[in-house]
Amino acid sequence: MSEWVAVCTKGQLIPERGVAVLVRDQQVALFRVTGSDEDGDPADFVYAVGHRDPFADANVIARGIVGSVGHGADQRDTVASPMFKHVFALATGECLTDPSRSLPVYRTWIAGGVVYLHPVPVSLLVA
Amino acid sequence: MSSTHPTLASNDDPAQPKRLVVVGGGMVAHRLVEALRDRDTAGRWSVDLYCEEAHAPYDRVALTSFFAGQSPEELVLPHALETNPSTQVHLGTPVTAIDVTSRTVRVQGRDEPYDALVLATGSSAFVPPVRGADLPGTFVYRTIADVQALEAWVAERGPGITGVVVGGGLLGLEAAGALHGLGVTTTVVEFADRLMPLQVDEGGGSALRRIVESMGVTVLTSTASAAVHAGTDGRVASMEFADGSTVDADVVVFATGVRPRDELARDAGLVLGERGGVVVDDGCVTVAADVYAVGEVACIQGRTWGLVGPGYTMAEVVVDRLLGGAATFPGADTSTKLKLLGVDVASFGDAFAEAPGSLEVTYADPVVGVYKKLVVSDDAKILLGGVLVGDASAYASLRPMLGAELGSDPNAWLLPDGVGARVTGEFPDSANVCSCNNVTAGSIRESVSCGGCTDLAAVKACTRAGTSCGSCLPLVKTLMVGELEKAGVTMSNALCEHFEFSRAQLFDIISVTGLRTFSEIIGQHGTGRGCDICRPVIASILSSLGTGHVMDADQARLQDTNDHVMANLQKDGTYSVVPRVPAGEITPAGLIAIGRVAEDFGLYTKITGGQRIDLFGARLELLPAIWRRLVDAGFESGHAYGKALRTVKSCVGSTWCRYGVQDSVGLAVDLELRYRGLRAPHKIKLGVSGCARECAEARGKDVGVIATDKGWNMYVGGNGGFTPRHAQLFAEDLDTETLIRTIDRFLMYYVRTADRLQRTAPWVETHEGGVDAIRAVVVEDTLGICADLDAAMAAHVASYRDEWAATLADPDKLAQFVSFVNAPDAGDPDLSYVTERGQRRPATAQERAATLIAGVKLGVRA
Numbered sequence: 007m008s009e010w011v012a013v014c015t016k017g018q019l020i021p022e023r024g025v026a027v028l029v030r031d032q033q034v035a036l037f038r039v040t041g042s043d044e045d046g047d048p049a050d051f052v053y054a055v056g057h058r059d060p061f062a063d064a065n066v067i068a069r070g071i072v073g074s075v076g077h078g079a080d081q082r083d084t085v086a087s088p089m090f091k092h093v094f095a096l097a098t099g100e101c102l103t104d105p106s107r108s109l110p111v112y113r114t115w116i117a118g119g120v121v122y123l124h125p126v127p128v129s130l131l132v133a
Numbered sequence: 134m135s136s137t138h139p140t141l142a143s144n145d146d147p148a149q150p151k152r153l154v155v156v157g158g159g160m161v162a163h164r165l166v167e168a169l170r171d172r173d174t175a176g177r178w179s180v181d182l183y184c185e186e187a188h189a190p191y192d193r194v195a196l197t198s199f200f201a202g203q204s205p206e207e208l209v210l211p212h213a214l215e216t217n218p219s220t221q222v223h224l225g226t227p228v229t230a231i232d233v234t235s236r237t238v239r240v241q242g243r244d245e246p247y248d249a250l251v252l253a254t255g256s257s258a259f260v261p262p263v264r265g266a267d268l269p270g271t272f273v274y275r276t277i278a279d280v281q282a283l284e285a286w287v288a289e290r291g292p293g294i295t296g297v298v299v300g301g302g303l304l305g306l307e308a309a310g311a312l313h314g315l316g317v318t319t320t321v322v323e324f325a326d327r328l329m330p331l332q333v334d335e336g337g338g339s340a341l342r343r344i345v346e347s348m349g350v351t352v353l354t355s356t357a358s359a360a361v362h363a364g365t366d367g368r369v370a371s372m373e374f375a376d377g378s379t380v381d382a383d384v385v386v387f388a389t390g391v392r393p394r395d396e397l398a399r400d401a402g403l404v405l406g407e408r409g410g411v412v413v414d415d416g417c418v419t420v421a422a423d424v425y426a427v428g429e430v431a432c433i434q435g436r437t438w439g440l441v442g443p444g445y446t447m448a449e450v451v452v453d454r455l456l457g458g459a460a461t462f463p464g465a466d467t468s469t470k471l472k473l474l475g476v477d478v479a480s481f482g483d484a485f486a487e488a489p490g491s492l493e494v495t496y497a498d499p500v501v502g503v504y505k506k507l508v509v510s511d512d513a514k515i516l517l518g519g520v521l522v523g524d525a526s527a528y529a530s531l532r533p534m535l536g537a538e539l540g541s542d543p544n545a546w547l548l549p550d551g552v553g554a555r556v557t558g559e560f561p562d563s564a565n566v567c568s569c570n571n572v573t574a575g576s577i578r579e580s581v582s583c584g585g586c587t588d589l590a591a592v593k594a595c596t597r598a599g600t601s602c603g604s605c606l607p608l609v610k611t612l613m614v615g616e617l618e619k620a621g622v623t624m625s626n627a628l629c630e631h632f633e634f635s636r637a638q639l640f641d642i643i644s645v646t647g648l649r650t651f652s653e654i655i656g657q658h659g660t661g662r663g664c665d666i667c668r669p670v671i672a673s674i675l676s677s678l679g680t681g682h683v684m685d686a687d688q689a690r691l692q693d694t695n696d697h698v699m700a701n702l703q704k705d706g707t708y709s710v711v712p713r714v715p716a717g718e719i720t721p722a723g724l725i726a727i728g729r730v731a732e733d734f735g736l737y738t739k740i741t742g743g744q745r746i747d748l749f750g751a752r753l754e755l756l757p758a759i760w761r762r763l764v765d766a767g768f769e770s771g772h773a774y775g776k777a778l779r780t781v782k783s784c785v786g787s788t789w790c791r792y793g794v795q796d797s798v799g800l801a802v803d804l805e806l807r808y809r810g811l812r813a814p815h816k817i818k819l820g821v822s823g824c825a826r827e828c829a830e831a832r833g834k835d836v837g838v839i840a841t842d843k844g845w846n847m848y849v850g851g852n853g854g855f856t857p858r859h860a861q862l863f864a865e866d867l868d869t870e871t872l873i874r875t876i877d878r879f880l881m882y883y884v885r886t887a888d889r890l891q892r893t894a895p896w897v898e899t900h901e902g903g904v905d906a907i908r909a910v911v912v913e914d915t916l917g918i919c920a921d922l923d924a925a926m927a928a929h930v931a932s933y934r935d936e937w938a939a940t941l942a943d944p945d946k947l948a949q950f951v952s953f954v955n956a957p958d959a960g961d962p963d964l965s966y967v968t969e970r971g972q973r974r975p976a977t978a979q980e981r982a983a984t985l986i987a988g989v990k991l992g993v994r995a
Contacts, residue, residue, distance in 0.1 A: 013954075013955045014954045014955050018954050019954075020689060020690065020949070021690065022662070022690040023689055023690040023697075025951075025953075025954040026952060026953050026954065027953055027954055027955045027956075028952075028953040028955060028956045028959055028962075029955075031962070033953070033961070033963075036954075039662075058963075062704065063204075063978065064704060064705050064706035065706050065961050065963055066694070066702065066706045069694035069697070069698075069702070070665070070694070071664070071665040071668050071669070071690075071691075071692075071693060072662065072690060073631075073661070073662050073663045073664030073665060073667075073668065074631075074661040074662035074663070074664065075630065075661075075664070076630075076661070077630075077660055077661060081661055081662070083662060084664065086664065086665030088693060088694040088695075088702050089702070089704075089706075091665055093664070093665070102590075102594060103590050103594070104593075104600070105594055105597075105600070106600065
C-alpha cells in the first residue's frame with residue numbers, strides 16, 4: 007500500500023498547467039511549477055493534490071489555473087478550481103478562499119525524468 | 134526517500150495523551166473538537182467522538198438547504214476532524230451507557246475508558262401527544278434522515294398534495310418553506326396568537342403572517358391540534374383541531390420544539406433540570422468529576438438553549454477547562470437572524486421591551502411587508518433590543534450596538550435604505566460582529582491593521598468572521614474598508630495582487646511594448662506567478678492582438694479550462710460543445726449531422742437562446758473525436774466557451790416574413806462570420822431584426838440592428854442575464870457598409886478599453902460622457918483612432934482560423950485531451966448518469982448515494 011508509483015514522465019507535465027493521474031482508485035492532480043527558489047536558483051517542483059473539488063464534487067482540480075498569492079518569502083503557489091474558483095495552496099491543500107474544506111496532498115519524487123507519486127495522502131496536520 | 138508514517142506512541146509512553154470521549158456528533162461537538170485541536174498544540178488530548186447518526190457532523194442550521202438541492206455531503210462541516218490522527222470519529226456508533234464511577238462509556242458492548250467525558254447529545258424533536266401523530270405521513274424536522282424521508286414521501290405522493298406544519302416557530306416556518314418549495318399546498322398551525330412567538334412581538338408576528346400568506350401558505354394561529362386522521366389506505370389524510378374543524382393533509386410535519394437527549398445522564402445518576410437537560414455549573418461541569426455537558430442537552434444557569442451560538446460558547450468553555458483554564462459561561466446571546474420562506478426575520482437583545490422604562494420605536498410598511506422595532510433605554514439613547522421582519526439589513530449593524538449608544542435618532546435606523554451609509558465604522562472594538570464565530574470588531578480591524586488583510590476573502594480566512602451564516606459580511610466589509618482608509622490605502626483599480634493596472638491599462642502596455650509572452654509581461658509589469666484573474670485577462674488581450682492559438686505553450690497555462698479545451702465545463706466535470714450556426718440558419722443536413730454526433734456520443738442536446746444547439750456530457754478525452762465529426766460535417770467552433778463573440782441572433786426577415794423589410798438573416802450571417810473568434814473583455818452577443826417588430830430581440834444585445842425602410846438602426850449596450858439592459862440607439866438609417874464599419878469600431882473600442890468581465894452596458898455607462906462620447910469617438914473620430922480601429926478589425930477578420938480545425942491538425946495539442954495522463958483511454962470513473970425525459974443527465978448526489986447503497990451502477994456509459 008505504501009510504495010511509490012510511477013505515474014508519468016516529467017515531459018508530460020506542461021509547466022504551470024495541471025494533469026490528472028489515476029492511481030488505483032484515486033484521482034490525483036499534478037502541477038509542474040517552474041521558477042526560482044528563494045536564493046534565485048532555478049527550481050522545478052511537482053505538486054500533487056486531490057483532483058476532486060470538494061466544493062463541487064467533481065474531478066476537475068487539474069484543469070485549474072496555477073498562480074500564486076503573497077510576495078517574496080511569503081509567496082505560495084496556488085491553483086484555482088475551474089468550477090467555482092476556489093483557490094487552494096498547492097503545498098498544503100488548504101483552501102485559501104474558504105477554509106472549510108481542503109484537498110488531500112500527496113508526496114512526489116522525480117528521478118530519471120519519471121514522476122513518482124506516493125498514493126497515501128499526507129495529512130494536513132502531520133505535514 | 135521516506136515512505137512510512139510516524140509510529141504511534143506506545144502505551145507506556147509517559148507523554149501519552151489523555152483520552153477525551155465526546156458523546157454526540159452535532160455542531161457543538163464538532164466545534165468543541167475543532168477548538169481543542171486548534172488549541173491543544175502540545176497534544177495533551179486524544180479524542181474519540183461517538184456519533185449516533187451515520188453522517189459526519191453537519192450543519193443542522195442549514196438543514197433546509199437540503200431542499201434547495203444541497204446534498205447531505207454538502208452540509209457536512211469542515212473536515213478537520215478526519216484529518217487528525219489523534220481524533221477518531223465513530224459514525225453510526227451510539228454510546229449506550231455511561232458509568233461515571235469506573236469512568237467508562239459503553240459502545241457496541243465494550244466499555245471504553247475516558248479521562249474526560251463530554252455529553253453533547255443534543256435534542257430530539259418533540260411530538261405532542263395527539264392521536265395519530267405516528268401515522269405514516271407524519272414527520273419531524275431535525276435530521277438529514279428526517280428531511281430525506283419527508284422529501285421521498287412528498288415525491289411519491291406526487292404533485293398537488295396538501296400538507297400541515299404543526300408549529301409556527303422558527304423550525305415550523307423552515308419546514309413550511311421546504312414543503313411549499315416542494316409544491317405542497319401548505320398550512321402552518323400555531324398554538325400561540327402569532328408566528329414565531331418566542332422571537333417577535335405582535336407587530337412583527339402580523340407582518341410575518343402577511344408576508345407568509347402572500348406566498349400562498351395558509352396560517353392558523355391560536356389553534357390547537359387535536360388529532361391526525363388516516364385515510365382508507367392507512368396513511369395520513371387530515372388534521373383535526375380543538376374546535377372540531379379539519380383540514381386535508383397528505384403530509385404532516387411536527388415542529389413543536391425539542392427535548393434534551395438526557396437519557397444517558399439520567400441513567401448514570403447525573404442531576405437533571407426541572408424541564409430536562411443535564412445540569413452543569415458555569416464551567417459546563419456536571420455533578421460528576423470530569424464529565425461535561427454542552428449544547429442543547431446542557432441545562433446551564435437554570436435553562437437549556439436550543440440555539441447553536443450558546444452551544445459554541447459552551448464548547449469553548451470546556452476546551453479551556455480541558456487545557457487547564459477556568460473559563461465560565463458568560464450567558465447567551467439569543468440574537469437570531471434568519472431567512473424563512475424568503476422573508477428576513479431578526480430578533481436581538483430585549484426584543485419584548487421587558488426592561489423597566491424601556492421605549493419601543495417602530496416602523497411598519499404593510500404594503501411592502503416590513504416591520505421594524507427598536508427597544509431603547511428611557512432616554513432613547515442606548516439600544517436594548519429589536520425585531521426586524523421583512524428587511525433585516527440593519528441587523529448586522531444593530532446587533533453589535535446592543536448596550537451601546539445609538540449615536541443618532543433611533544428612527545434613522547428604521548427608515549428604508551441608507552442604513553449602511555450611516556454605519557461609520559465607529560463600533561467599539563469589543564462589539565461582537567460575527568456571533569457565529571465570536572469575532573469582534575476589534576479583531577476584524579486588527580486583521581487589517583496588523584494582519585495585512587486587504588480584501589474580504591483575507592479577512593474572512595484570517596478571522597473566520599462571516600464564514601458561517603454570512604449575515605455580518607456587509608458590516609465586516611464596512612469595517613475593513615474603514616480600516617484600510619485609516620491606513621491611507623485607497624481602493625485601487627488594480628486587476629489583482631499581481632498587477633497594479635486595470636485591464637485597459639494592461640492592454641495599452643502590451644500593445645505598446647509588444648511583449649507577447651506572459652512570463653515577460655508579469656516579469657516586467659507584475660509580480661508573482663499570476664492567478665486565475667490576471668492570467669485569463671492577459672490571454673484575452675494577447676488573443677485580441679492576434680497572437681496565435683489558445684493552446685500554444687505560453688498561452689495554454691493562462692487559459693481557463695473552457696478556453697483551454699474549447700468547450701464549456703459543466704457541473705460534473707464534463708463539457709458541452711456548441712458548433713457555430715451563423716444567425717441560427719441551418720440546413721436539414723446540418724441538423725442531421727449534429728443529431729448523429731449527439732446520438733453516437735450519448736450527448737444530451739438542448740437548443741440555446743442564441744439559436745444553436747448545445748451538446749452536453751462530452752468527456753475531455755472525447756472532445757477531439759466529437760469535433761472531428763463536426764468539422765467533417767462543415768461546422769466550426771462556436772466559441773461558446775470564450776469571452777468572445779457568441780452569436781448573432783436573427784429573425785427570418787424579408788426572406789420569408791411578410792412584414793420583413795430587410796434581409797436580417799443575410800446580414801446576421803455576414804456579421805457572425807466577420808466577428809467570429811473576436812476575443813473581448815466579456816462575451817459579446819449581437820442581434821438583427823428584419824423590421825420594427827423586433828422578433829430577434831436585438832435590443833437585448835451588445836449590438837442590436839433593426840431594419841428600417843431606409844436601412845438599419847444600430848443600438849448598443851443591451852444584455853440579458855443578471856442585470857438586463859435595453860440597448861440604446863446609437864445611429865439611425867445606416868446603409869450596410871456604414872453599419873458594419875460602425876460596429877467594427879464600436880466593438881474594437883470596447884475590446885481595447887473595457888475592464889475585465891465588463892460587458893458593453895456597464896462599459897457604456899461608465900465611459901466618460903456615456904453613449905454620446907462613444908459615438909463621437911467611433912463616428913466622428915474625435916480621438917483620431919478610427920483608422921487604427923479599422924485596421925485592427927481588418928487584421929482580425931483576415932487572421933481568423935477555426936480553432937478546432939487547427940487543433941485537430943496538431944498531434945501535440947490533441948495529446949492534451951486526456952482525463953488521465955497515465956491512462957489516456959480512461960474516462961473519469963466517478964461519472965454517473967440517469968435518464969430523464971429520454972436523455973441522460975448527471976446523477977444527483979442523492980441518486981449517486983442511492984446507487985452506492987444498492988451496489989448497482991446506474992447506466993454508466995463507458
